[in-house]
Amino acid sequence: MSVNATTVSAGEALGVLMAGWAAQKAGNLTASWMLHGRPGVGKTEVVQSLAHKIGAELYDLRLTTIEPQDLRGLPYFDHARAKTVWYRPEDLPDTDAPAILFLDELTAAAPALQPTVYGLLQERRVGRHRLPANVMIVAAGNRVEDGAIAYDMGTALSDRLIHMIVQASADDWLTQYAVPAGIHPTVAAFIRTRPDLLETTEASLRRGQMIACTPRSWTRVSQIMFSVPDRALRQVMIAGTVGTAPAAEFALLADEIAATVNIDQMLASTRAERQDLYPTSLHGLTALVYGLVGAVRQDTLPAAIEILADMRGLARLSQHGLPGSELASFGFELLIARALENGWQEAFAHSDAYAAYAAERRAAGLP
Template identity: 65%
Template sequence: MSVNAAEVAPGDALEILGAAWRAQADGDLTASWMLHGRPGVGKTEIVQTLAARHGAVLHDLRLSTIEPQDLRGLPYYDHETRRTLWYPPEDLPHGDAPSVLFLDELTAAAPALQPTVYGLLQERRVGTYRLPDATLVVAAGNTVEDGAIAYEMGTALSDRLVHLVVGADARDWVERYAVGAGIHPSVVAFLRARPDLLETTEAAIRRGETVAATPRAWTRVSRIVAAVTDRRQRHAMIAGTVGVAAAAEYELVADEIAAALDLEALLAAPRRDRAALYPDGLNGLTALGYALAARATPDTIDTTIEVLADIRDLRAPAQRALPLAELVSFGFEVLIRKAFDRGWQAAFARSEVYAAYMAERDAAGLA
């Protein structure tokens, strides 16, 4: 059966779960949540980020690896009451600390386990154990159509959940995820140019291919690029992560960026000498905008704003043919998001360069 729920980008799913967290804390809404999505789309990372953002303890249960008794606990005989009682498992939340109970791989759980999960999702209990009030319950899983090991979700299970379908979204991945995850600039520039290659699972299944590109796979590519210097070895690793075709296209862009971009030289040069150090091509300037935001620190943010804003004034013929205003806007969107997350807003308030940039946008009716 298809999941007839709203499809949202990972960043939007995180915001929705954040609203659920606040509503539950206020006593206005208590529900259990289900994230559907293809493998590698970022479901687990959404829940990890949610817990970290709210200072919550994350209890991560992989339901495909446990038995019903692992949730119910172990029985023991109470001689005083002459009754069998239960020791609840340590994997479940205990105490008053804010917690997220993450029931991962729910759709891969054995059918015999699902009735045990029902109580956690709806009544928030298993046997005599009850979930603490400060616990948010989130489940996740793949579907049969994703090519993953999964069971169809029955109505008794489905009705206990609020469902969200998490879909890969290149813009969301670049702007909301890449900076915080330290993704390599060449990967960001490539996926800005080829958003269709962020996630290729469906096409890979249709062609009978084992390896597909996913957001998780591109994160791994970024780490490979940063860690492996031998070109031949790196190519084999990248091809084994996102597939031969995607790897070949990515490496063309990566080579172009490596030849054109020297970020350290740009940041170190006096403003009057920087023009010759900017890349000429779209991929290089896209990577530069992202790299400036990713590398920004409290000590360098003033120079970062200056280097980024000056992209709009580049004069080389190849550069003037490019969407420079859009590239600057993209760079500032990513940089401002990072600055607000880190509390660096004052840098923009004191920057004369940024004030001039915003005045130009206002005059053009873009602010």
């Protein structure tokens, strides 16, 4: 059966779950949630981000690795009462602090396990083990048409959940995930210029190819870029992660960026010295923006502000037809969000470069 629910980005799914948590805390809604989506689109990352944002402990329960009795617990005989009682399994939250019970791979779990999950999703209990009121239940899984191991979800299980379909979105991934997660600037620049290659599972299945691009695989490419300096070895790993064709295209961009972008040098240079350090390609400038936002610290924030502010009117960029103003504005959006997250916003109030940049935008009638 198809999942006739709303399709959302990972960032939108996080917003819905945050609202659900707020409603649960207020005592207005106690529900269990289900994230459907292709492998690697970011379902697990959504739940991890939710736990981080609400300050909850995450109990990650992979349903493909357990049996029904694992949820019930271990029985023992109480001789005083002449009864069999059950030890509570440690995988179930038993805490007064906020907690998330994450039932991952729900649609891949054996059908024999589903009846045990029914009570957990609806009545929030297994046997006599009840979940505390401060526990939020979120499940996730692939659909049958996603090419992963999955069973159709029966109506008895489906009716106990609020469903969302999570779909990869390049804009959402870049702003909501890539910058906070410290994704390598070359990967971020590549996805910004080739958003169609963020997620290619459907196309790969249609071509009969095993390897596809996904947000998860690009995260792995980022890790490879940070940890493997040898280009030839790195290229074999990347091809084995996203496929040979995307890897070949990515390698060309990576070479270009490596030759033209040096974040540390720009941050350490004076404003006058930086004028000749700006890359003169769209890929290079895009990587500079993402690299700058990812690398900035409180002590280097003033220099980062200057770099973005000067990008707006740099003559050598306009001579190459590069959108320095647009990239500067985009970079400031990311940089301000990073500063607010870390409590560094005072740097903007004391920056002459940002004051001049803001005045120039106001004079042009821009917000």
